Amino acid sequence: MPELAEVEVVRRNLERWWEGRGASQVLVLDEKLLVDTTAPAMEEALLRPLEKADRRGKYLLCRLEGGQVVVFHFRMTGKIVCGDEAEPKYGRLSWFVDGSGWLVFKDQRRLGKARLLSAEEFETYEPLERMGPEPDDLSVDHLRQNCSDRRLLKTALLDQSVVAGVGNIAISEVFWRLELAPDVKCGQLSDEDWENLVRELPIYFEEIIKLSTSDEIKYVEEAGSSNIFQIYGRSGEECSRCGGRIEKMKVGGRTSYFCGGCQR
DNA sequence: TAGTCTGTTAGACA
DNA sequence: CTGTCTAACAGACT
Known part of the structure; x- marks a missing residue:
């Protein structure tokens, strides 16, 4: 969906x-x-x-x-x-x-x-x-309280009781923006990472809403649609930031796209 | 043919 | 109790 x-x-x-x-x-x-x-x-x-x-x-x-x-x-x-x-x-x-x-x-x-x-x-x-706060109403405190160290960050963010509305595409895109590895654990994030995450999520959604605005939503890969994302669905292509190769891997049971060059 | 998919949930397992 | 994985839902596509 x-x-x-x-x-x-x-x-x-x-x-x-x-x-x-x-x-x-x-x-x-x-x-x-x-x-x-x-x-x-x-x-x-x-x-x-x-x-x-x-x-x-x-x-x-x-x-x-x-x-x-x-x-x-x-x-x-x-x-x-x-x-x-x-x-x-x-x-x-x-x-x-x-x-x-x-x-x-x-x-x-x-x-x-x-x-x-x-x-x-x-x-x-x-x-x-039981739904968590909207991304534009999210605080670092709330997020960290719901992200235990051992948990995959991706899994935590896809959990709608932690934060509302985040899906598999947003994960790839936001992790790329923050240069986070697709399989990073919550315990590996620095204070700065958490702050960046809370700041970037609503910005990401705002930008995608703008790019998606039309009378009929076209989903990626759907006939007549173009891929508006930086790395989602772009494995094999070049990273627009560092020129590295975009790869994909399964994390938490679902595909994550990431740049092998700049996402540590 | 088997694997894939922007989601959610229940149940199995470690 | 925690966290992760799989299957199931259903259909089209590679």
Whole structure:
């Protein structure tokens, strides 16, 4: 799935496409994406105007008038687009908003989820309750408290209860920016490293949000997309900083890209 | 064919 | 109790 940046781009798009209006038609195309709710309940809910589109970590929160909240999680390939077609390829849930068109939750791999929560359920929704601070609200103290010396830094940062929204791509990119080895342990970081990390994370996301802003998020390797990243997906290429060779290796079970020249 | 993938979670293991 | 690994979810692509 998209990481924080891609979810944020969708959130901003929804502000334009949907806020202040309700759908006039709703189609549940694939019931598999619904969690703890039924197609009729979801269809009825989406007829209500969208009060506010919010984001927390990688979760998209659509607050409807009356208090219900639709919580989307895109997992690996989910996204929301706006177009003329009610049932495009990979469409799972569609709703028509006057003045904008068909908003469609598309999800090639069908791992994404849409949940309908009452105002009370939303207040105590567990995944959000235990989520760590957003990157722009992160402190060195909080981070160090949640990163024991023996733990891989990568594993700790991918843990959404430590910090919200960080994904596998952000790990490679931020480690490259800070010249950190992909398999560095938390105990190996200096005070300065921790400060740099807390400073760089929100800057990274802000830059990627800017570069990703468009009506339809294109994921790396997806047809028609270009790779906006410095090293993610670039093994074999030259490092733009030192000219070294970009390599990849498995760390914590997932691929990390890194420069063999400048990342100690 | 086997391996790969921007995510999350449960269960096995050391 | 801690941390890591694998599988599972599902589909397309190399």
